[in-house]
Amino acid sequence: MPIEEVTLRYVRMRDFEAQVHFVPNSEIKIVSNRTRDFAQSLIRVGVAYREDTDEAFQVMREVAAAMRRDPEWAGRILDDLEVIGVDDWADSAVMLVCRFKVVAIQQWNVRREFLRRLKKAFDAHDIEIPFPHLTIYPGELKDGSAPPLRIRSQ
Secondary structure (H helix, E strand, O other): OOEEEEOOOEEEEEOOOOOEEEEEHHHOOOOOOOOOOEEEEEEEEEEOOOOOHHHHHHHHHHHHHHHHHOHHHHOOEOOOOEEEEEEEEOOOOEEEEEEEEEEOOOHHHHHHHHHHHHHHHHHHOOOOOOOOOOOOOOOOOOOOOOOOOOOOOO
């Protein structure tokens, strides 16, 4: 949140939705500054389990390189995309993590634009961005067979 005023008694800040927050100085224990010198734009992307993570990382690098060549974005991105790797095996996705070193306060704008472009690139390369889904398992009988799953239409 950008700081609007610092007094001897409080700090006044305004959040993204324009709400004003007054924080008494006696309550401030830790201060984190996301706008000094540079920032890191951390990006977590899920791909389907069937996807080749190396191919997904390559597409991510290509999208990032194109952004760095784009005059509208080149001045905001300070370094090449850093691919961190596979971060998690989630319920419906393999989570991939990367980050950009960017000009301070641009981390969110760069992230949004990267994700917009990455969606198009994943679609073009037929890389599935998964969504939660459910497999129905009707159980197993003692003899090892499974009862049929009957679906009735009304």
